[in-house]
Amino acid sequence: MHAAPRDHSTARRAVKTATITGGLASLATAAVVGGGVLSAGSPVMDAAGDLAAAASKPSPTSVTADELAARNRVPVSRSDRRDSVDRDKAQTLTLAAGPAVTGSENLSDEDPRVIARALLAEFGYSADQFSCLDSLWSSESGWRVTADNPNSSAYGIPQALPGSKMSSEGADWATNPVTQIRWGLGYIQDRYGSPCGAWSFKQGRGWY
Numbered sequence: 001m002h003a004a005p006r007d008h009s010t011a012r013r014a015v016k017t018a019t020i021t022g023g024l025a026s027l028a029t030a031a032v033v034g035g036g037v038l039s040a041g042s043p044v045m046d047a048a049g050d051l052a053a054a055a056s057k058p059s060p061t062s063v064t065a066d067e068l069a070a071r072n073r074v075p076v077s078r079s080d081r082r083d084s085v086d087r088d089k090a091q092t093l094t095l096a097a098g099p100a101v102t103g104s105e106n107l108s109d110e111d112p113r114v115i116a117r118a119l120l121a122e123f124g125y126s127a128d129q130f131s132c133l134d135s136l137w138s139s140e141s142g143w144r145v146t147a148d149n150p151n152s153s154a155y156g157i158p159q160a161l162p163g164s165k166m167s168s169e170g171a172d173w174a175t176n177p178v179t180q181i182r183w184g185l186g187y188i189q190d191r192y193g194s195p196c197g198a199w200s201f202k203q204g205r206g207w208y
Helices: 008-033 043-056 065-072 078-097 103-108 112-123 127-140 163-168 177-192 195-205
Strands: none
Touching: 103 112, 103 177, 112 127, 112 177, 127 195, 163 177, 177 195
């Protein structure tokens, strides 16, 4: 029997393909090492790049620890993140605002002279009226909220006579300097026109 003739053309093509592949890889390596003349867009470099990329791909069965961890993560939607930010913002604003307080409550803790300065504008008086008011009420009560005249029923910073008159400004007239000062400034405005007018009157008569 005669042996079947070998397909020499097929063998030659296989050898030629292997030779070209090896040559491409060698050229790519030479270009990288020697600072080369091959550009990234050349056919040789493209072929070499494809070969290198194929060689660097992990096998289908190899999975890194990071990939496993990523698969187990629970995805967070954009709306979930927005809701979390909104909740944190609302909580921060609530803490910053604190309990609501009125202007009277804020002022009542201040020195009565500070309160009087703050309330002058409320009655249309300029700051230069304070010196007269200070002289007037310093001589009347020493700016004491509980000042009680033993010879009469005059009471408080403005020495209202009787003290209960100041209830027209608030039920806390006996203890709140804001209530007393507001009443006193209103009284001065009605009777004397201004703190300096009241002080001038008292200097001439000893009372106002």
